[in-house]
Amino acid sequence: MEVIIAKDYEQLSRTGALLIAGQVVRKPHSVLGLATGSTPLGTYRQLVAYYREGLADFSRTQVFNLDEYRGVGGESPCSYQRYMAENLFDHINVSPGNTHIPNGLASDVAAECQRYEQLIKQAGGIDLQLLGLGDNGHIGFNEPNTHFPAATHLVELAPATIAANSRFFTAAAAVPRQAISMGIQTIFQARQIVLLASGASKAKAVKAMLEGPITPAAPASVLQLHSQLTVILDPAAAGLLAGGA
Ligand code: GLP
Numbered sequence: 001m002e003v004i005i006a007k008d009y010e011q012l013s014r015t016g017a018l019l020i021a022g023q024v025v026r027k028p029h030s031v032l033g034l035a036t037g038s039t040p041l042g043t044y045r046q047l048v049a050y051y052r053e054g055l056a057d058f059s060r061t062q063v064f065n066l067d068e069y070r071g072v073g074g075e076s077p078c079s080y081q082r083y084m085a086e087n088l089f090d091h092i093n094v095s096p097g098n099t100h101i102p103n104g105l106a107s108d109v110a111a112e113c114q115r116y117e118q119l120i121k122q123a124g125g126i127d128l129q130l131l132g133l134g135d136n137g138h139i140g141f142n143e144p145n146t147h148f149p150a151a152t153h154l155v156e157l158a159p160a161t162i163a164a165n166s167r168f169f170t171a172a173a174a175v176p177r178q179a180i181s182m183g184i185q186t187i188f189q190a191r192q193i194v195l196l197a198s199g200a201s202k203a204k205a206v207k208a209m210l211e212g213p214i215t216p217a218a219p220a221s222v223l224q225l226h227s228q229l230t231v232i233l234d235p236a237a238a239g240l241l242a243g244g245a
Pocket of ligand 1: 039161
């Protein structure tokens with residue numbers, strides 16, 4: 001495991017983007033796992049800049065997103081599909097057929113989860129998985145739990161997550177109560193994992209992830225077992241670590 005404490009959000013974003021662009025340069029047909037939320041926005045802006053400068057070519061890259069809200073279609077401004085289009089896909093040369101996200105409108109959720117797992121397997125597995133971190137320690141939408149959910153599955157969102165994500169909706173009442181998310185094993189099977197966390201609201205979850213016991217009560221703590229994990233923090237997110245930032 002490598003923990004990088006960047007001097008600020010800009011440097012955190014640049015470091016994340018360098019790792020992703022490096023992966024794509026090394027292996028143009030890479031399979032990337034990508035995340036949503038506020039944290040990766042700077043990383044995506046930097047990737048778009050690398051693409052425009054001719055430094056990264058995504059024409060052969062496949063992308064699998066971690067999760068999508070249940071009951072939300074791709075056309076909804078709150079969907080993660082729309083987020084990815086607006087913040088990354090529409091600005092780089094990834095082929096639309098190579099981008100994948102769980103279908104939040106699927107009538108048969110179990111079949112959709114199986115289809116998603118199968119697609120990842122057919123693509124050869126994920127080379128590099130980018131993660132954010134929920135204030136409550138979730139990764140993807142794997143909420144604090146009594147067990148580690150293995151494969152892609154339907155999630156009941158925790159009240160803390162609904163509250164945290166209400167800023168993307170008109171009101172907390174408008175936030176979907178469920179989502180389809182890659183499971184812990186799906187994430188863990190990625191050959192390389194890059195996790196970004198920024199801001200003081202993440203400090204407790206960061207400490208639990210890196211220094212606490214490995215427990216489904218702190219889902220990200222399982223990443224301690226991953227041999228190719230890079231955690232990129234800003235000083236505020238690293239603020240509670242032993243030794244500080
Ligand atoms: C959502 C996403 C997660 C993300 C988390 C943190 O719940 N499902 O993948 O990591 O938000 O978001 P933010 O980066 O906005 O704090």
